[in-house]
Amino acid sequence: MKRQLLTNARMVLEDTVEERADLLIENGTIAAIGPADTQGAEQVDLQGCLLAPGLIDLHCDALEKEAEPRPNVHFPFELAAALADKRNAVAGITTVYHALSFANHELGVRNNAVAADLARAMARHREIGMVDNRVHARYEVTDESAPDILNALLAEGALQMLSFMDHSPGQGQFRDVEAYRNYLAKTYKTSADDVDAILDQKRAAARGAMARMEQLAGQARQHKVPLASHDDDSAEKVAVLKGLGARISEFPVNLETAVAARDNGLSTLFGAPNILRNASQSGNMKALDAVKEGVADCLCSDYSPAALLPSVLRLVEDGHISLPQAFALVTRNPARAAGLEDRGIIAPGKRADLIAIAGTGLLAQARQVWSGGQEVLRWQAR
DSSP: OOOEEEEEEEEEOSSOEEEEEEEEEETTEEEEESOSOOTTOEEEEOTTOEEEEOEEEEEETHHHHHHOSBTTBOOOHHHHHHHHHHHHHHTTEEEEEEEEEEOTTTSSSSSHHHHHHHHHHHHHHTTTOSSEEEEEEEEETTOSSHHHHHHHHHHHTOOSEEEEEOOOTTBTTBSSHHHHHHHHHHHHOOOHHHHHHHHHHHHHHGGGHHHHHHHHHHHHHHTTOOEEEESOOSHHHHHHHHHHTOOEEESOSSHHHHHHHHHTTOEEEEEHHHHHHTSOTTSOOOHHHHHHHTOOOEEEOBTOGGGHHHHHHHHHHTTSSOHHHHHHTTTHHHHHHHTOTTOSSOOTTSBOOEEEEESOGGGOEEEEEEETTEEEEEOOOO
16 A cells, blocks of 8 residues: 655644644555655645644444435445445545444334345445444344344354444433324324324333343344444443443433443443534423533534534534644544444554544534555545
8 A cells, every 4th residue: 555645734633733734645544744855756735734643433323314215215335335335425424334224113223134135235335335334233122023134144253333223202302202103104104093003013012121221232242243222311321331332332321321321331322413403302401502512522413423523523613622632532432432443543553534624603514534554545625
């Protein structure tokens, strides 16, 4: 792989921003910052652009929308995988965990078998992807049919993260049945009769949920797949998921739960679109409030990859945190949460996942993107 010398960058390091900095890429890694030996390297003048680690997104639902852009309208899964890959590269995301719901007929693409096919399609695309594409399986714990499928995917190496979610009304994301009904009707065009059938099934299946979670958690540990919880709403729920081996708490619904998650050693994850909108879709804790309270470890794109970079810059421009602190939410911290020790910061020896950023605020864009030292994207403004 060729050597590249990136010059004249505003480089975002762990604790500071270095002006007019140079960086050498060699054999897929960061060889040096301010290198002495640059012989034979291709020089790339970044013209004062911000140079940051490639963004790491632990939860992105956009692949489901690429596969099913409208209800019951499906694209070939190989195409959906390629489109999602490109969308993330353009957004400056160099490591993405594509979140797929295993919640038969309740959430996501049609059913668990279809979700499994989509996961396998993305696993195949990993070999040729622009960025590092990974699969995050979201298991709805009241679904009795998914564990066998998830066990098979874990054994195949098709999953890189597993999370447990429970969308039963009265806890977590949905405080009551009406909120749940409205969400399914609006998002998935689910009829009232179908919602009633789903609720009956969920109540019947709830009794065996813990046994299914324990079995899947054991398989995840065996295959070294990190485990996350979802929509935690109490310290008690955090403790249960911690006992199963969870290391990430996705979207804790209130401050008390977020504090409990961090006290238990879990990394907290909030949605970047929430930062841009300054609102939670479900009326729960705002991501901005979590940042202000110091209980947000990571941000994810949730359903919009394009939201991740501008949300980080907005936090800085509005004076909430510093530039290194903001980028840590989408680089260093998620890398540590997922156990990715080879990336997440700009330092010698680390994987050369980098983005050069042009523009400011909501119009900032990744002008150049390197994934594993390979330049996968370059554009020039008119």
